Amino acid sequence: MRTPSGPFDRGHTEDLMSFLAASPSPYHAVASAAERLEKAGFRQVEETDAWDGTTGGKYVLRGGAIVAWYVPEGAAANTPFRIVGAHTDSPNLRVKPQPDAGAHGWRQIAVEIYGGPLLNSWLDRDLGLAGRLSLRDGTSRLVNIDRPLLRVPQLAIHMDRSVHTDGLKLDKQKHMQPIWGLGDDVHEGDLIRFLEEETGLGEGDVTGWDLMTYAIEAPAFLGRDRELVAGPRMDNLLSVHAATAALAAVAAQEDLPYIPVLAAFDHEENGSQSDTGADGPLLGTVLERSVFARGGSYEDRARAFAGTVCLSSDTGHAVHPNYAERHDPTHHPRANGGPILKVNVNNRYATDGAGRAVFAAACDKAGVPFQSFVSNNAMPCGTTIGPITAARHGIKTVDIGVAILSMHSVRELCGADDPHMLANALVAFLEG
Template sequence: MSTVVFDRSLTDDLMAFVSASPSPYHAVRAAAGRLERAGFTAVEETAPWPSLPGGHYLIRGGALIAWFIPEGAEASTPFRITGAHTDSPNLRVKPHPDAGRAGWKQVAVEIYGGVPRNTWLDRDLGLAGRISLLDGTSTLVDIDRPLLRVPQLAVHLHRDVNQGLVLDPQQHMTPIWGLGGPDDEGLIAYVAKEAGVDPDAVAGWDLMTYDLQPPAYIGRDGELMAAPRLDDLLGAHSAVMGMIAASQGAPSHIPVLALFDHEEVGSESDTGAGGPLLGNVLDRLIAVRGGNAEDRLRALAATVCVSIDVGHAVHPNYVEKHEPGHHPMPNGGPMLKVNVNQRYATDGAGRAAFVAACQRAGVPSQVFVSNNAMPCGTTIGPITAARLGIHVIDVGVAILSMHSARELCGSDDPYLLAAALAAFQGE
């Protein structure tokens, strides 16, 4: 059995991973660095792939797929997949970013995903992502100092704010970044100079704001951890660490790691779970080892995927919002996410398989089900199950403040989840 050795160092590493991942592009770079240190090597999609045993990974934009071929694996050997996503709700820079009113320089942004808008007010924001150049290359950018701010309206000008705050996404969520007018030096010229790039060479960009407050242990005994982007960098990090642990053993399946982009907006992209990227990788892994259509169908028929995303811990101030018989708690271990309307992909057999993996790892588990009166979110799980026709189990970690600019989880949960994933993939 493969496990992850636990002390707080794994949670410390999650904190470092989150801090190094202000955008999906930075997240896959951080994941790749950990894989490389564990012996995985990069491959290019346009190049021939090796068929020998070992670990490899590829990166496309904000997505990363990694795999480990064990000794003796046949073309029909099934896969054990762990999937998560790299994107988080935030504010993203528009194609014409330079704006301003009443003597203020502002940046035009578009809201990405399900953002609780009030959580982005009065925060020191950095700017990160990538800029694309005329020669076809891209450069990662991370301005990790206070650059932007979405200012709250003073209570003196909004006396009934505590009776209800309504923020118009167009009018009220535009950040400021200085004094002057939109005709001054533009944002992209500034970002290009920060990246050491000629501003005239910049032809496109994928830039997003992020909260600069670093992750931190909180609580009397540090039993809780607050950080931005836990949805779903916690899942991505645990999947990476579980994959590394599984590759150190002798798994009977082929472990695969799939980190997707664009989950928060529906997954319908070339780097999202709704696209063909994962299926193409699995097909190539079968074909490069001499497999045919029959081998592919045999392999997929026995393949299992764990879809990892955070879930709701019971909120002490809003207990009535939760299902009375299911109150997941931080540090209670990974939770199986169940929804009979297939917003999550877990069924009874999948629940049994993952509980068995938790027992092999020596970690507890719990279950999340939504209150019947509350709409249920979804994950990459049902999409992956329908697209590939494979068995999928949805799991997660219980957190508070999901989609906020800053979220909260248990300090032990990163280890508990990674240990369960290592046991699942290393069987």
């Protein structure tokens, strides 16, 4: 993972770009992470099966979430965990239960707004469609239509002169429904029949779906010296990718004092309250079963949790050169300045002084710098899975991430050095 020449590794960043392109939905993201872990020797375990206490790497998949862990040789039942937490979902436009719509000769797809996207960034983009199809036989299948299929057309300036004086105003219901063809008649079931044909399924095989739009433009290096990366879903697949790489790197080591864990949840963008979200029981159940599978008691579980630390890794805000006054005047995180430590005394982030010391030690060991982020007192502060994880499981949690611009846009922007510096810091943290 680490390179003698310094923290920046173009290969790591290029692999991140491939990961982003291969992960247009949370379901694809966990499949991509699982594929990387399989290559590192991890094996999937089913939640419905009995678990054993054998050493090695294991992971569970549930919908758009993955929890993976590595049990070192000789790990005691009360061995604490070192967890990197992240989330797999991003704001977007998601297909409604009755998707077929249209008017005035245009065929459209009915969508619902997921999370808090920058709606203007979705206008006049070539959009694909991806997600999960649930089948009549009880199985599911991933689908990815990776070509220009949909588009949300913006109203021409000639018909909205007020945009110059009043700004662009978008009605989420009326103005965000994408077009995907021409026709005067709306035929119920058209979209699902189209997807059945595209995926080689029979008519009527699909009985449920979780589908979302995405911009098909590939991630790319940007800038005079290619020192920036522009791409989709960096919030928060950048952290999922770094954590997956870090877990795979430490799994080859011996004498780890902790059990390293990756926990990538779904539904962070709308509150985390689901069976695959950070506010659900998934992580706690997996950790407890790991303790009990190694012959541990409830006392061992309590001792393991008491010594556990979680890094909640999510993107944060780099100082914006056009809106510097919106940032705290003494905290201006910069691209390629290293990962950020996120602090909010009202516990919108979970970091405290002891947590800062843990992260500072990891960065020092990794040889990477880090920066601090706090919000301007006049601006509401966002939040992460960090406070939820800390409160739900009683686990020491620290909020960190990478500073980006254009958060929640269809394409976000970060420094090309920062992803690998984050991954190196995560390796050092998981090593203990």
